[in-house]
Amino acid sequence: MHSSPSIVPSDPGAGAARTDGVPDVDEPAAVAFAQDLVRLRTVNATGATAVEQPAADLVSRLFTAFGWPHEVTEVAPGRPNVVAVVEGGGGPGPTLMFEGHTDVVTEGDPAAWSVDPYGGQIHDGRLWGRGAADMKSGVAAMIYAVRALQQAGPFPGRIVVGVLCDEEGLMLGAKAFAASPTAAGVDGVIVCEPEGYEVCTSARGGIRLRFALHGVMAHGAMPQEGRNPLVAGARVVAALAGAEEWAVRRYGTHPHAGTVTVTPTVLHGGDPDQLNVIPAHAVVGVDVRTVPGTDHAELIGHLRQAAEDAAAGVGVTVGLTVVDDRPAIETDAGHPVVTALVAGHRLVHGSAPPFGAVPGTTDGTILTRDAGLATVVYGPGGKWIAHQKDEYVEVREIGEYARVYAAAARHFLAGSGTRPEGAAA
Ligand SMILES: [Zn+2]
Missing domain, CATH: 3.30.70.360 (Alpha-Beta Plaits)
Structure with a gap:
């Protein structure tokens, strides 16, 4: 499977999701991991210490279980970046990065919530809690996407899995990563922030x-x-x-x-x-x-x-x-990281995704500004639910996005940078 690039459906009106070319994701494990992350109160508040430590520990343990070499770098006391480099073992190829953050904003007044903000509960098909959308589900989806791709067989190049700190603050994690040697080798970044199915090639x-x-x-x-x-x-x-x-x-x-x-x-x-x-x-x-x-x-x-x-x-x-x-960010819609994401979305959903813009800034802004990396933002959860009370993500989206990420990674790493037919401009 690893030697053949993803096949992009040529009929934009096909409407049916495809599974060929999409690695098999362990969706229950991804959902459970998202729940575990939501249960950790990693609130990025002024003066808070060791904000991301428990989440970083959880991620590091998972990476170890997967056998992924990774570095845990303390950007500030108790505030680590966890960065894995997963070699495909399938020969030379480009380097794709998935990026997410483990800090969350405050829950505000817990009495205003109709659920426990840190319960990690699932009901009505939704995972509820602070960080469910922004962006612990994105972190879980990207990790299990890379795991799925790896288990499907060798692939060319490598994938950097960056789980960074302090996105909701001064973006210290992204700044530290951008200055690291690992960043210098990255050819494209998918930032897994919640954007409601939009492929965000620009950010304000x-x-x-x-x-x-x-x-x-x-x-x-x-x-x-x-x-x-x-x-x-x-x-x-x-x-x-x-x-x-x-x-x-x-x-x-x-x-x-x-x-x-x-x-x-x-x-x-x-x-x-x-x-x-x-x-x-x-x-x-x-x-x-x-x-x-x-x-x-x-x-x-x-x-x-x-x-x-x-x-x-x-x-x-x-x-x-x-x-x-x-700065405002714009990545060319023809960049391989964008076309790969569009191809992955088409494989899973059967139609081209809409393009959009991130209303605020993300770690992607820093990775582009400081390291010159091409970034595109696409991840589970609604764009507008972030930072609100009763934050949630549709549980099925965790698996959907993981499958899109895995398919996009396969496409990108195969070096197929051609613009898929039917991609929205
Ligand atoms: Zn975020």
Whole structure:
């Protein structure tokens, strides 16, 4: 089986799923492993320590059971990356990477949930809990996909299985992996984040800005003696709406990623108990999301100028801090990692997948930015359920995605980089 590349159905309207060319995945084991991961409370909260350790231990034990050589690298104390390199034993070939993260965001108020967020329960055909979609099911699916491919026989090249830490934080795991020698040999990455069956070849960029507004403190009865940073803040917020319109015109509408958004998220100043005092300082925080083709330096410069002009009208000066700056990502739809994924999806589902964009950033953003790797995002679970209460994944999706991953890997490693017929542009 290993010597013949996957056969892509030529009739886009076939509609029937195919099993030939798709390695046989141990779906019950994959589902059970996803449950085990969900039962570990690996919440990435400020000041939390050893966040991913229990999940990393679980993954490492599984890799050992599979006989996979792997490295456990502590990126921060108790926060390991677990990276396996699975050689195909079928001669030279490319290197494909599957990527996932083991940290989750907080469950928030557990009373708001109708299930135990860390129970790992299955009912109504769904696996419930924090991380069920984002993205412990994706981690389980990718691991069991690689296991299935390996058990089907030798394959050319190799597969890197990267289970990284801190995606929900500063992406320390992806940054550390991108700087590692293993990353240098990777030819394509499938990031297994939940995207609701979309093949996401693009991801929006993100910029977080903090505008510090410096005025002059004064008595509330004598405002002429002060320079009010709160009035400046209101003007800055209003000016940002105009700046967003400028950015939409300037950078246009991307077919999948939409338009640039400029969203004020913080407007803070003054003492709630000192209503007769004009404060000296205020802060405006802004969350900017960008689309492929956005010139971040130009956009930041435009936003800075808009804020300075608005605040200058009331004599207030502005200091800008760029808290974070992550580029928008676009991988060519003709890249072998994309065409392989499309071929895998067609084999399992009988039709071409839709293309889409990741609304936020993922570890893939860092792997592309820091290591120049071609990344595509595709994984089990709905795009919008992540980070919400009553998070779930449809249980059948774990097996479906594992089969697509295995078929895509076989296609990619066979070196068949041709564009499958019927792939959506
Ligand atoms: Zn995620």
